[in-house]
Amino acid sequence: MDTVNPGTSPAPAYLSAELSARTSASTVTIDGGTVAFWTYEPLLETPETRTILVVHGFRGDHHGLLRVADQLPDMRIIMPDLPGFGSSEAFARGPHSVERYGQFIADFMAARELGPDTVLLGHSFGSIVASHFVANNPDAVRPLILINPIAAPALEGPKGAMTRLAVLYYRLAAGLPRRPGLALLRNPLIVRVMSETMAKTRDRELRVFIHGQHHAYFSSFADRDSLLESFTASVSSHVAEVAGQLELPVLLIAGEKDEIATLPNQHRLLALLPDGDLKVIPGVGHLIHYETPEPAARYIRSFLKDHPA
Known part of the structure; x- marks a missing residue:
């Protein structure tokens, strides 16, 4: 494993200096590809300190969950960039x-010697990956935490038409010559419209931060083919299809105004889980990790106290 310096640039205004002090950045080779990951050590390790492995969402990378990590200074948090995103190579x-x-999660855990007391956390598309991984590897982690979980099929219901348009968008971008295809995918206007649509906060400075994060990291993908494959995966599966197989404790953290993973679908998902708990954060949509990391972290810490290693 090759270790690299985390960098010396100042922390953004919405992240604490303590987070930088906790951070180490590394790479590991898995199945012939380089995977970048970041470890955030606890400021003070206690008997309640847990190791949390985080799986980010589609077109994101580890930056998206930094505000949540910042609110959990007593936990050890490991956040890889999924293959094909951020600083990690595609498969x-x-x-x-x-x-x-899911196989990547298994390989990564083996490479880092992460045992069954590891907590697995997935956000959005990461919730699909994490839940399916647990369904296929029931003793690998405990417990499971899903933020803005994709609880129902994306191609069905009132949002189905928009999802199908998005499928066409990604297929068109993959089919165009390389330069115009990448320009379409990285079009700043499209990124901004997406960001404006998902952000629910009325805090002007926070909205500026969110838009800046999306413009900085939303287009950090390896290539168009892997992006199309990942998007197809994100709209072809959901958590509910494996909910009955999740025998471990599962925490769902949902946004009241989430238009991608709607609240009614979260309640339906909860009913399918053998051992589930649903926490709803008011006034926020699909960007809990950016807009309301404090209550999310409180729910996570409380849940882990109720389900110790």
């Missing part, structure tokens, strides 16, 4: 499917 072989990402 050299095989499709970027939910099953393939």
